[in-house]
Amino acid sequence: MANHRVGETGLTESRPPNHHHHHNIPYAVLHGMNVPTSFIHQEGSAFGFGELEEAIVLQGVNIRNDEAKAPLFRPAATLEMFPSWPIRFQQTPRGSSKSGGESTDSGSAVNTICSKTENQLEPESPISTKNTTPLDHQQEMASDFSRTGTSQNQPVAKLPQEKRRGSTSEKQLDAKTLRRLAQNREAARKSRLRKKAYVQQLESSRIKLTQLEQDLQRSRSQGFFLGGSAGAVGNISSGAAIFDMEYSRWLEDDQRHMSELRTGLNAHLSDSDLRIIVDTYISHYDEIFRLKVVAAKADVFHLITGMWTTPAERCFLWMGGFRPSELIKMLISQLDPLTEQQVMGIYSLQHSSQQAEEALTQGLEQLQQSLTDTIAGGPVIDGMQQMAVALGKLANLEGFVRQADNLRQQTLHQLSRILTVRQAARCFLMIGEYYGHLRALSSLWVSRPRESMMSDDHSCQTTTDLQMVQPSQIHFSDF
Amino acid sequence: MHYQGESCTASRSIGSDPMERLTKLASESAVVIFSVSSCCMCHAVKRLFCGMGVNPAVYELDQDPRGKEMERALMRLLGNSQAVPVVFIGGKLIGSMDRVMASHINGTLVPLLKEAGALWL
Numbered sequence: 001m002a003n004h005r006v007g008e009t010g011l012t013e014s015r016p017p018n019h020h021h022h023h024n025i026p027y028a029v030l031h032g033m034n035v036p037t038s039f040i041h042q043e044g045s046a047f048g049f050g051e052l053e054e055a056i057v058l059q060g061v062n063i064r065n066d067e068a069k070a071p072l073f074r075p076a077a078t079l080e081m082f083p084s085w086p087i088r089f090q091q092t093p094r095g096s097s098k099s100g101g102e103s104t105d106s107g108s109a110v111n112t113i114c115s116k117t118e119n120q121l122e123p124e125s126p127i128s129t130k131n132t133t134p135l136d137h138q139q140e141m142a143s144d145f146s147r148t149g150t151s152q153n154q155p156v157a158k159l160p161q162e163k164r165r166g167s168t169s170e171k172q173l174d175a176k177t178l179r180r181l182a183q184n185r186e187a188a189r190k191s192r193l194r195k196k197a198y199v200q201q202l203e204s205s206r207i208k209l210t211q212l213e214q215d216l217q218r219s220r221s222q223g224f225f226l227g228g229s230a231g232a233v234g235n236i237s238s239g240a241a242i243f244d245m246e247y248s249r250w251l252e253d254d255q256r257h258m259s260e261l262r263t264g265l266n267a268h269l270s271d272s273d274l275r276i277i278v279d280t281y282i283s284h285y286d287e288i289f290r291l292k293v294v295a296a297k298a299d300v301f302h303l304i305t306g307m308w309t310t311p312a313e314r315c316f317l318w319m320g321g322f323r324p325s326e327l328i329k330m331l332i333s334q335l336d337p338l339t340e341q342q343v344m345g346i347y348s349l350q351h352s353s354q355q356a357e358e359a360l361t362q363g364l365e366q367l368q369q370s371l372t373d374t375i376a377g378g379p380v381i382d383g384m385q386q387m388a389v390a391l392g393k394l395a396n397l398e399g400f401v402r403q404a405d406n407l408r409q410q411t412l413h414q415l416s417r418i419l420t421v422r423q424a425a426r427c428f429l430m431i432g433e434y435y436g437h438l439r440a441l442s443s444l445w446v447s448r449p450r451e452s453m454m455s456d457d458h459s460c461q462t463t464t465d466l467q468m469v470q471p472s473q474i475h476f477s478d479f
Numbered sequence: 480m481h482y483q484g485e486s487c488t489a490s491r492s493i494g495s496d497p498m499e500r501l502t503k504l505a506s507e508s509a510v511v512i513f514s515v516s517s518c519c520m521c522h523a524v525k526r527l528f529c530g531m532g533v534n535p536a537v538y539e540l541d542q543d544p545r546g547k548e549m550e551r552a553l554m555r556l557l558g559n560s561q562a563v564p565v566v567f568i569g570g571k572l573i574g575s576m577d578r579v580m581a582s583h584i585n586g587t588l589v590p591l592l593k594e595a596g597a598l599w600l
Contacts, residue, residue, distance in 0.1 A: 345586075352583045355530050363523025370519065396519055399561075399576075403520070406577045410584040417585070 236307075239298025243291060244308055250288050257281050258432040261425050271421045278424045282416055289409045292320070296401045303401050310442030313435065319360060319404035324353040324411035327431065331415075334430055335423060345418040349411065356407050364400050367393060480529060482537050497545065497552040505567035508536035509597035513553060513565045515541045520576050521564040527579065531589075533597045535566075569595030 236244075257280065264277045296303055303320035306313065316326065328350040338346065374390045416424045505511045510528060514521035516539045528535045540546030540563065550562040557565065557575060566573040568591050573579055582588040592598035 348586060349584065352586070352588075355527060356580050356583055358530055359523045359527035362526040363519045366522045367519040370517070393519075399520055400523075403523075403576055403580065407580055407584065410581045414584050414586070 237299045237302065239295060240302035240307070243295035243298070243302065246291050247288070247308055250284075250291070253284060254432060257284050258429060258436075261429045261432075265422070265425050265429070274421045274425055278416060278421055278428065281428050282412065285412055286409065289405050292405050293402060296320070296398045296405075300398045300401055304397065310439045311445060312438045312442040316438075318357065319364065320401040321405060321408055322435075323357060324408055325350050325357060328353065328411070328415075330434060331427055331430060335419070335427060338423075342418055342423075346415075349414050349418065353407065353411050360400060360403055360407070364397075367396055367400070480525060480535055480537055482539065495545075497548040498556070500545070501549055501552060501556075502570075504536075504538060505572070506570035509533075509569060509595040510535035510592065511567040512537045513549070513563055513567075514539055515550075515563045517541065518563055520561075524564040524566065524576055524579060527583070531592070531598065533592060535597075568592060568597065 257277075260277050261281060264274050269277075292303060295308075300320075302308060306317040306320070309317070313322075316322065318326075328346065332346060332350070335346070371390060371393050374386060374393060415427060419427055501513070504513075510533055512521070512524060512528070512535045514525070514537050525535065525537060540550050543549065553562040553565050554560065556572070559575060561575060564576060566575075566579050571591075573582065573588075573591075579588065582591070589598065593600070
């Protein structure tokens with residue numbers, strides 16, 4: 001059952017690169033390429049305060065910055081170190097207040113950017129941890145507030161400009177300007193430190209990610225199930241998850257065995273050779289019954305509710321598996337020609353399995369009745385005691401599933417005794433194909449287009465459901 | 480199905496060995512089931528025989544004063560943590576539910592029952 005395959009996460013390379021979330025992160029970093037650290041940690045002093053953070057904030061976020069239309073500043077050479085980052089941020093004046101800026105959290109990067117009252121872009125990285133810097137900003141802003149007469153359109157950065165300004169008019173280097181320059185430098189320094197911290201965080205996450213991917217690959221190839229991710233897959237118990245994994249592997253083996261049976265039949269092998277193949281197939285079934293014993297002990301409800309199988313199979317579920325008499329009924333018509341003795345044997349097998357099924361069903365009904373009596377209404381003398389008794393009764397479920405599986409196993413063995421080798425080979429092939437069809441039916445069912453799920457402009461809504469399904473989804477085994 | 484309880488005085492005259500008692504009881508009827516009244520699997524095995532038209536003798540060990548030691552003896556006999564249900568046919572031990580079902584499926588149960596006189600054609 002491919003649905004239960006755990007290995008298929010989104011972490012593998014087989015998934016088509018879908019980078020629209022990440023196109024602002026340098027391609028090299030994203031793909032774990034060996035990026036020389038100097039490339040990343042270049043602290044160009046020309047790369048001033050706010051530029052990098054703005055770029056970080058703008059990762060994958062399309063900014064519709066109608067409000068903040070300050071002139072776009074491009075210190076050309078310095079920004080080439082992040083070539084894939086959109087140069088969409090805008091230089092903003094620092095003189096205005098950052099009203100909403102400090103209070104907003106990382107998740108609302110867009111809000112902060114589109115804040116209408118000022119032209120100031122939120123210079124905080126959405127991801128990096130900030131403890132002191134907002135406060136610093138506050139203080140800086142407060143001091144900025146106290147300043148009067150500063151132009152609204154002072155560009156935020158940096159040395160080239162400052163130099164420029166400094167060189168053009170010496171008389172403007174008054175105390176206020178000096179102080180502002182110093183504050184700018186300080187903020188720029190802090191910004192560089194933050195950037196460094198953030199990039200280091202990114203790098204360590206990248207390393208962790210590749211390690212996780214390697215672990216996943218390794219354990220998948222070894223056929224194990226990571227304990228951590230087992231818990232993450234919905235609320236499935238680890239016993240159930242392990243069984244699901246083993247069952248899906250069993251299904252793969254089943255395909256292999258079935259093709260062996262098929263080729264064996266078609267090749268007209270000798271009876272003794274065919275017997276080997278048939279016996280192997282029987283042991284293959286013995287194996288799943290062994291696995292189910294373990295699974296019943298670990299999580300009987302997983303078996304009983306049929307969550308380990310596909311929806312269509314679940315339809316026919318009886319005590320955690322197939323109903324032997326139903327299987328025989330399905331086979332009887334297809335097993336011709338049979339000798340009279342064989343016919344009697346098959347019918348007697350069907351009869352006895354029906355009797356056994358009936359006995360187990362009645363036993364289970366009595367268990368349910370007893371459980372109901374224990375936990376249903378009435379005066380609760382000792383709730384905990386009641387629960388303990390109920391738990392004890394519930395534990396008997398495992399015994400019933402085991403007996404049912406025992407019945408299934410015995411039925412298959414008896415079939416192989418009644419039939420000749422060739423008949424047995426055909427019979428097991430039929431069984432395998434039958435369940436393969438049921439599983440395929442389940443896949444079709446699950447993926448069928450449904451009215452409630454269609455958008456308004458979808459034309460086909462009703463009866464041609466089957467035609468809508470892609471042929472690739474149908475994988476019937478070849479006959 | 481007929482139940483044997485404390486009123487069966489013959490059982491008390493036998494020695495205190497529970498195994499002896501079990502053997503004795505097992506030979507008294509064609510089909511003997513040792514059971515516990517609250518056990519659902521025992522109920523299933525009883526239903527199986529009744530469904531086949533057999534009339535087994537059922538001993539509810541929880542209603543027998545010496546039931547506990549007989550249960551223990553059965554556990555030792557079977558090498559099982561589950562003492563009941565246990566089935567004897569014609570005085571011979573058949574086993575627990577899984578053995579009973581296996582023998583029914585492979586067609587050996589009915590001849591045994593016929594042989595013991597528990598089933599007529």
